[in-house]
Amino acid sequence: MEAVELEGDLIAFSSAISACEKAGQWQLALLTLCELEARTVQQDVVLCSAVLSACGKGQQWQRALQLLKGLPQRRLHGNVVTYGAAISACAKGEQWEWALYLLASLDHQRLQGNLITQNAALLACEAGGAWPQTLQLLLEIRTQILEADLLTYSAAIGVGEKASRWSLGLLWLQELQNIRLKQDIMARNPAIGACVAGSNWQLTLRMFAHLPQDRLQANAVTYEAAVLASEAGGCAGAACKALAAAEADAMRVGGFLHGPCV
Incomplete structure (x- = not known):
């Protein structure tokens, strides 16, 4: 009992x-x-x-x-x-x-x-921006014959952003595209953010422009990166277009970015 x-x-x-x-x-x-x-x-x-x-x-x-x-x-x-x-x-x-x-x-x-x-x-x-350790982990995934998924690449791309290593972020994004693994905006945003962190404004805007072609929907984070890149690159018109697109999608973009359109 x-x-x-x-x-x-x-x-x-x-x-x-x-x-x-x-x-x-x-x-x-x-x-x-x-x-x-x-x-x-x-x-x-x-x-x-x-x-x-x-x-x-x-x-x-x-x-x-x-x-x-x-x-x-x-x-x-x-x-x-x-x-x-x-x-x-x-x-x-x-x-x-x-x-x-x-x-x-x-x-x-x-x-x-x-x-x-x-x-x-x-x-x-x-989270810690430890990109050398990230490289080692990705190598281990390959040697253990584990099939990387979207989370794997999203984390790797995110390290590239936080460590201001935009070239690494783009490298992993390219690999993600090469294996034809369906991606989402959460994987693309860190790559765009890495370009912003590396002051690569033109590449940031090109990646933003390619989102519709890749069937990805921008969110508030994406729009803020696009506006920041436009402002930093002296492209007031592009910044206004990004803000207009954000408003059309009912996205709220930080007020501190509205300068060029005022």
Whole structure:
């Protein structure tokens, strides 16, 4: 009878933690896990992975690392999902060094990484603008014969923007186009942003002009980049056209960019 009750507790608490994870309620997820532990119910790695994910969504990367470190005390061994959640938490906290450390730890734990763990580490490197490490991760993806997806390239292009390496951003964008992987504006914006950061105004405007041809819809970020490039390049007419297009698409562009049209 007691075993049945404990199993029922585990199911109920699992559902509660899953709901907390989806809602990003990391505090409630941790409290639920502690309550489960107080009832001497043996947790499983799936539960802990969900709590790790909740901590990541709540920007609590340090708590995520503490939970990962404490798994042996709970008589649990992390799996690739657990490490993926911890790496994602580090990415959201812009802790790329920790993300790479955890990625390297997979080998020591005799766990096989996958594209999810690689992409999570890439996102961490993007957040920190760590472009040399990004190159290394992309190389590892190829050597492990993993098929890069849109998230992989978006993160790589984003690193080019944040590190002001516009040529790298364009290189990865070209590779993305060569493999005919369907892209979206979220992958194109970092490449445009990299050109803006590198003061390559003409290329910025050319990329903006090519969006309809590539069947991509500009958003507010795209329009702001186009207006900034137009202003910096002395093209007041182009800036006004970009602003008019933004207004036609019901996009709000920062007021500080309206100078040429006033």
